[in-house]
Amino acid sequence: MDKSKGIVLDFLKLKEIKKIDELENYNFHEIYQNNKFKEFNNNKTYEDGDCTKLAYAIDWIVWGNELKKIVPNYSEEDLFQEKSFSGDTICTFNTLFGSTEEIFNSVVKKLRIDSSEMMEKIKQFKQKYQTIGNFSLLPNKSINGQTLNKFRGRYWGWKDYFDIFLFELDKALNGEYENIDFYEIFKENDFFFSTFKTAEEYCNVFFLDNSFRLSGTHFNHNMLNEKNIDIYKNFINEYTTKSINLIDIRSKKIIMRLKEELKNTDFPASYLD
Numbered sequence: 421m422d423k424s425k426g427i428v429l430d431f432l433k434l435k436e437i438k439k440i441d442e443l444e445n446y447n448f449h450e451i452y453q454n455n456k457f458k459e460f461n462n463n464k465t466y467e468d469g470d471c472t473k474l475a476y477a478i479d480w481i482v483w484g485n486e487l488k489k490i491v492p493n494y495s496e497e498d499l500f501q502e503k504s505f506s507g508d509t510i511c512t513f514n515t516l517f518g519s520t521e522e523i524f525n526s527v528v529k530k531l532r533i534d535s536s537e538m539m540e541k542i543k544q545f546k547q548k549y550q551t552i553g554n555f556s557l558l559p560n561k562s563i564n565g566q567t568l569n570k571f572r573g574r575y576w577g578w579k580d581y582f583d584i585f586l587f588e589l590d591k592a593l594n595g596e597y598e599n600i601d602f603y604e605i606f607k608e609n610d611f612f613f614s615t616f617k618t619a620e621e622y623c624n625v626f627f628l629d630n631s632f633r634l635s636g637t638h639f640n641h642n643m644l645n646e647k648n649i650d651i652y653k654n655f656i657n658e659y660t661t662k663s664i665n666l667i668d669i670r671s672k673k674i675i676m677r678l679k680e681e682l683k684n685t686d687f688p689a690s691y692l693d
Contacts, residue, residue, distance in 0.1 A: 423496055424484075425687050427477035428678075431460055432691060440679060440691045444671045448472060448550045470507030470555040476500050479507070479557055482677045486625055487557075490615055504611070506560040508569050510628070511663035512580040513549040515640045516656060517542070527641050531649055531656075538657060545660040553671030554663075556626050559609035568605050579640045583633045590619035627673040629666050634659060 448469030451457045460474040480496050488494045517524045560567045573580040597603035616622045623630040679692050
C-alpha cells in the first residue's frame, strides 16, 4: 500500500473511525493536543493542521495527479518533504481572534458579544478552521526566506485573508501588480502559476470559491478598539458565515474525491461504502 493510503488507513484505525466520511468534520487540533496521534503531526514546533502528515496524505491522494502534471517526476515523498509545495490554511482564525486562548478570550471580552447566535457561530468557525475543507496547497519557493504563505500572513499587509490573495493573484496572472514583493514571489513560483490564466482556473483545481469576497475593512485583532466594536462584529458575522460555507462545501468535495481515488485500490472497501 502506498504511503499516503497507509497513513489515512492507520489514522482511521487508531481513531476507530468506521467510515472515511467522518474525516469531513475531523478537527486536526487533536493531532497536536493528544499525544496518541503524534505520529500524524509534522514534527514542527507549532500547531498547523494544514501541513500534518495526515493532511499531506489526503492532499496527495486527492491532488497528486495534478501536482505531477505541473512538476515533472513529482513524487509522494516530495510533498511530504515540502518540496515545491506546502500546506496552506485558507480562512484564517488567528487574524481576527488571536493565536492563543488568552488573546481569543480578550477579543471576545472586548466585543461584549450579547448574541448567543454570534457566539455560537464563532465557536463553530473555531472548530471548522482546522478541518480538511480549510486546508490547501501553495507553491513554496521563497525569496529571502519569504514564501507566498508567509507573505499572505503579514499583519501589516494582507493579514492572511483569502479574498485579498485571490484579487491580487488574478491581477498578477494578467501581468498587473502593485506590490513588487508579492510579484517577485509570484514569479519565483512561475512553475506553478504559469499553469493558470486566471485565479478562477486555480480555484477550480483546488475546489476553491473564486467568488469569495469580504466587504469593508479587513481587521486583525490588534485593530480592535472601543470605536470600531460594531464594525468589527459586522465583519466577524460576514467572515464566519462565508468561511463556514466555503469549508463545508469544500470538505464534501475533498472527501468525495478521496473516496473516488481510493476505490478499486487495495484500500479496504468497508471504509468507503
